[in-house]
Amino acid sequence: MSDCTVRLMLGNHAIAHGALEAGVAVATGYPGTPSSEIIEYLIDYGREFGVYAEWSSNEKVAFEIAYGAALAGARSITAMKHVGLNVAMDPLMSSAYTGVRGGFVIVTADDPNMWSSQNEQDNRWVGLHAYIPVFEPYDPQSAKDFVKMAIEFSEKHSHPVILRSVTRVSHVRGPVTVCQPAKPRYAEGYVKDPKRHALIPANARALKEELIKRWGIIERSVDELPHMYVEGGRNLIITSGVAFTYTLEAVKNYGVRASILNVVTPVPLPRKTILNAVSNADRVVVVEEGDPVVEQQLKALLYDEGIRVPVLGKAENLFNRVGELTINSVMDGLSKALNIVNPLLSKNPVKIDYTPPPRPPVFCPGCPHAASFYELKISTAKAGVKPIFSGDIGCYSLGINNPFNEQDLLTNMGSSLGLGMGIYHGTHGGEFVVAIIGDSTFFHAGLPALVNAVYNKTPMLVVVLDNRVTAMTGGQPNPTSKVDIGSVAKALGADYVSTVDPFDVKKAQEVISEAINVVRRGGVAVVVMKRGCALEATRLFRGYVVRYYVDENACKACGICYNLIACPALIPLENRKAWIDPYMCVGCSVCAQVCPYNAIRPEGNVKEWLSKWAEM
Amino acid sequence: MRLNIYLAGVGGQGLITFATVLGDAALRTGYKVLIAETHGLSQRGGSVDVHVRIGDVDAPLIPRGGADVIVAFEILEAFRAVSYANEDTVFIVNRRLIRPPATRQRIPRIEELEGILRNSIKNMHFINAYEDAVKLGNAIYENMVMLGALYSIMNLGQYIPRSIIEEAIKANVRRDVDKNIKAFALGLKYGSGTA
Ligand code: SF4
Ligand code: SF4
Numbered sequence: 001m002s003d004c005t006v007r008l009m010l011g012n013h014a015i016a017h018g019a020l021e022a023g024v025a026v027a028t029g030y031p032g033t034p035s036s037e038i039i040e041y042l043i044d045y046g047r048e049f050g051v052y053a054e055w056s057s058n059e060k061v062a063f064e065i066a067y068g069a070a071l072a073g074a075r076s077i078t079a080m081k082h083v084g085l086n087v088a089m090d091p092l093m094s095s096a097y098t099g100v101r102g103g104f105v106i107v108t109a110d111d112p113n114m115w116s117s118q119n120e121q122d123n124r125w126v127g128l129h130a131y132i133p134v135f136e137p138y139d140p141q142s143a144k145d146f147v148k149m150a151i152e153f154s155e156k157h158s159h160p161v162i163l164r165s166v167t168r169v170s171h172v173r174g175p176v177t178v179c180q181p182a183k184p185r186y187a188e189g190y191v192k193d194p195k196r197h198a199l200i201p202a203n204a205r206a207l208k209e210e211l212i213k214r215w216g217i218i219e220r221s222v223d224e225l226p227h228m229y230v231e232g233g234r235n236l237i238i239t240s241g242v243a244f245t246y247t248l249e250a251v252k253n254y255g256v257r258a259s260i261l262n263v264v265t266p267v268p269l270p271r272k273t274i275l276n277a278v279s280n281a282d283r284v285v286v287v288e289e290g291d292p293v294v295e296q297q298l299k300a301l302l303y304d305e306g307i308r309v310p311v312l313g314k315a316e317n318l319f320n321r322v323g324e325l326t327i328n329s330v331m332d333g334l335s336k337a338l339n340i341v342n343p344l345l346s347k348n349p350v351k352i353d354y355t356p357p358p359r360p361p362v363f364c365p366g367c368p369h370a371a372s373f374y375e376l377k378i379s380t381a382k383a384g385v386k387p388i389f390s391g392d393i394g395c396y397s398l399g400i401n402n403p404f405n406e407q408d409l410l411t412n413m414g415s416s417l418g419l420g421m422g423i424y425h426g427t428h429g430g431e432f433v434v435a436i437i438g439d440s441t442f443f444h445a446g447l448p449a450l451v452n453a454v455y456n457k458t459p460m461l462v463v464v465l466d467n468r469v470t471a472m473t474g475g476q477p478n479p480t481s482k483v484d485i486g487s488v489a490k491a492l493g494a495d496y497v498s499t500v501d502p503f504d505v506k507k508a509q510e511v512i513s514e515a516i517n518v519v520r521r522g523g524v525a526v527v528v529m530k531r532g533c534a535l536e537a538t539r540l541f542r543g544y545v546v547r548y549y550v551d552e553n554a555c556k557a558c559g560i561c562y563n564l565i566a567c568p569a570l571i572p573l574e575n576r577k578a579w580i581d582p583y584m585c586v587g588c589s590v591c592a593q594v595c596p597y598n599a600i601r602p603e604g605n606v607k608e609w610l611s612k613w614a615e616m
Numbered sequence: 617m618r619l620n621i622y623l624a625g626v627g628g629q630g631l632i633t634f635a636t637v638l639g640d641a642a643l644r645t646g647y648k649v650l651i652a653e654t655h656g657l658s659q660r661g662g663s664v665d666v667h668v669r670i671g672d673v674d675a676p677l678i679p680r681g682g683a684d685v686i687v688a689f690e691i692l693e694a695f696r697a698v699s700y701a702n703e704d705t706v707f708i709v710n711r712r713l714i715r716p717p718a719t720r721q722r723i724p725r726i727e728e729l730e731g732i733l734r735n736s737i738k739n740m741h742f743i744n745a746y747e748d749a750v751k752l753g754n755a756i757y758e759n760m761v762m763l764g765a766l767y768s769i770m771n772l773g774q775y776i777p778r779s780i781i782e783e784a785i786k787a788n789v790r791r792d793v794d795k796n797i798k799a800f801a802l803g804l805k806y807g808s809g810t811a
Contacts, residue, residue, distance in 0.1 A: 006643070007643075008636065008639050008640045008643045008649060008651075033655055034655060115654065115655075116655070139650070139674075139676075168652060168676050168677070171652065171653045171654075171655050172650060172651060172652050172653070172676045173635070173636065173639060173649070173650070173651040173653070174648075174649060174650045174651070174676075175643055175648060175649065242675075242676070245674045245675035245676065246675045246677075248674045248675070249673075249674050249675045252674070326677050326679070326680075327675055327677060327678075327679045327682075328679055328680050331679075344679055344680070344681065344682075347680075347681035347682070347702050348681075348702060348703050349681060349699070349702075350681075350698045350701040350702065350703065350705070350736065350737065351736065352695060352698050352732065352733075352736045352737075353732060353736070354695055354724070354729070354732050355695065356692035356693075356695045356696060356716075356723075357692075357716050357719040357721040357723070358663075358716065358719075359626065359661075359662055359663040359692070359693075359716040360662050360716075361627065361660035361661055361662030362660060362661040362662070362717050363660070363661075364628075364660060364661065395660065398660065472660075474655075566717055568661055568717050571715065583750075583754070583755045
């Protein structure tokens with residue numbers, strides 16, 4: 001193949017490019033770390049090759065669109081983070097029953113160690129639960145290769161396939177051989193087949209029988225995939241995914257003597273391949289990222305076959321059950337399992353007598369959320385209410401930190417309204433609930449909950465932090481650019497709806513106060529705080545140089561600005577006066593409005609800048 | 617050959633661009649490269665790290681105690697990176713202190729912090745990347761100054777020609793390519809291996 005080149009590529013881009021090379025026609029997803037760059041790439045580069053790619057309003061919708069396309073016969077892919085797959089579980093379970101016509105790959109990007117997530121669920125279980133095979137790549141190159149294999153496998157068996165990535169595959173850059181995209185394979189039309197595609201109970205029963213048969217065929221077919229076997233003696237290490245790379249280094253560099261079998265499919269296990277490898281082994285160690293999915297299946301398999309060989313892994317606590325694998329944790333486990341000395345322990349650690357304070361993530365300079373949280377805090381305090389702040393998933397989760405402390409509960413996408421209503425009813429109306437939700441999250445899962453609040457008359461203040469993009473995952477567009485949240489809330493019958501700019505500090509406080517009164521009278525009030533993400537605004541509208549500075553003679557060192565807004569550009573000096581870092585300030589004007597001594601002054605045309613920014 | 621380069625800094629300081637330029641240049645020269653990055657929530661002004669591994673490597677993460685060189689874009693982050701260091705690890709630290717917001721803990725002055733590092737680390741290099749970058753007109757060039765410093769201090773010219781680094785800057789940096797190349801060149805003064 002002459003038109004292939006080797007490029008340094010992010011794992012997620014490799015997945016996306018694999019889809020292009022496989023002739024995927026339809027690609028959908030909902031942003032979520034560590035999955036977002038897959039659909040981003042397909043939108044940026046896939047469209048020019050004729051691929052239909054979209055950001056959907058949530059993972060269930062994304063899943064259904066790709067699934068529908070595959071039912072018609074198109075090749076399709078849908079990508080989401082691990083917890084996003086929970087939202088798509090309903091159609092996912094059905095997809096195994098109906099099967100598909102075109103190759104259909106479901107990418108789940110799991111997040112061991114919870115770098116940017118609320119849990120570290122291992123979605124390989126989903127494959128066992130739903131009868132869907134799971135392919136697990138271990139680096140960017142294999143990610144590309146496995147996607148292509150998965151599409152072919154899916155189409156061959158008319159069955160969906162899950163591709164499980166993890167943070168250390170999705171967000172790793174490595175060399176990838178990149179070839180020309182294939183022509184997207186769309187379906188020529190949709191051939192009706194209600195007996196297969198309409199899951200009324202009578203059809204579903206027949207299809208379940210068929211599914212079990214198909215699963216048997218799939219179990220045998222996975223043996224034909226290119227599982228990797230590295231010969232190295234009578235200790236056998238079975239790996240899946242990124243665990244393979246650590247194990248390979250352990251064997252190459254750290255004195256571990258063992259054979260390695262890396263499986264392409266942790267679900268279902270390639271039985272023949274495994275039994276073959278085990279027949280030459282005195283001891284088996286399983287290394288895998290996440291839960292003991294391979295380990296448990298392996299033990300069942302060996303029991304069925306009457307093979308008695310020690311199997312060591314997570315059940316023996318040799319490898320961590322919490323957090324991600326590292327070469328250190330893998331070597332810890334392997335050295336215990338194989339009774340060898342771990343050479344990584346002999347390195348002399350460097351000692352140093354100072355531990356810096358932690359540096360958690362913070363709101364960006366000029367972040368409208370910081371202003372909103374400030375205003376919400378002041379207004380509720382003035383009104384004398386002590387709200388429960390029911391939070392949600394997004395950059396605004398950072399409102400949990402000082403000085404705001406306005407995210408009391410926060411569990412999953414859209415939970416702010418649902419949990420908030422639960423707190424209200426669970427306390428027999430004893431608590432004043434503020435639900436705080438972002439624009440993308442509102443459309444994702446907030447809508448049905450708001451309908452419920454109106455329908456079941458649950459008094460609540462809903463604050464929608466509308467910063468115009470899905471900011472936390474990199475500023476992806478979402479329905480707020482076309483569908484006005486205030487109008488939606490009005491149409492749904494909320495008792496009070498108002499849209500306000502959080503950069504207008506006084507006005508925003510007035511609006512929140514009005515809304516609080518409506519809630520006190522038993523109403524549902526919706527306040528939309530509308531102002532574009534600062535990070536996106538400065539990216540979009542480069543060239544505006546507006547910033548603020550502190551007049552050191554006017555500053556009375558009261559600390560109100562840096563203590564209450566906590567903008568990272570606002571820095572307290574040794575004399576407790578404020579200083580603004582000119583390279584960080586983006587000129588949002590909020591600190592200037594908050595300073596009681598009028599000590600913060602603009603440089604540049606503020607009006608023009610803020611109205612430009614408001615175009616987002 | 618195997619080089620483990622551990623990058624530590626604050627979200628927004630351009631660690632990923634640094635790693636991409638270096639990695640791309642290494643790949644163009646014929647070495648294998650793996651880079652493990654931090655994305656998502658932690659990027660918002662929090663501590664971030666990036667593992668860059670060049671040469672004979674298979675796994676994405678550097679072992680604890682296994683870094684050949686630690687490049688800290690901010691001085692407090694250099695302290696946080698020590699678990700990746702051994703006695704021979706070279707430290708290249710930007711003379712810049714970014715205060716973690718909303719902390720009650722007293723932060724020593726930068727001179728004090730420098731002193732502590734010098735007393736505990738054998739191979740210590742301080743870089744005025746912020747000053748150099750501001751001379752070029754913007755603090756965002758800091759990362760390329762740091763890359764120049766790494767290149768000269770670690771004598772990377774023996775593996776990767778300077779012209780290829782410049783090629784990689786052109787290929788991977790979207791804006792102000794010339795200034796970025798200049799920033800890289802400014803960083804070369806910190807070491808002797810300018811190749
Ligand atoms: S105007 Fe004030 S609050 Fe806004 S970005 Fe600048 S320093 Fe921060
Ligand atoms: S609010 Fe005004 S007076 Fe108070 S510290 Fe900030 S700039 Fe100084």
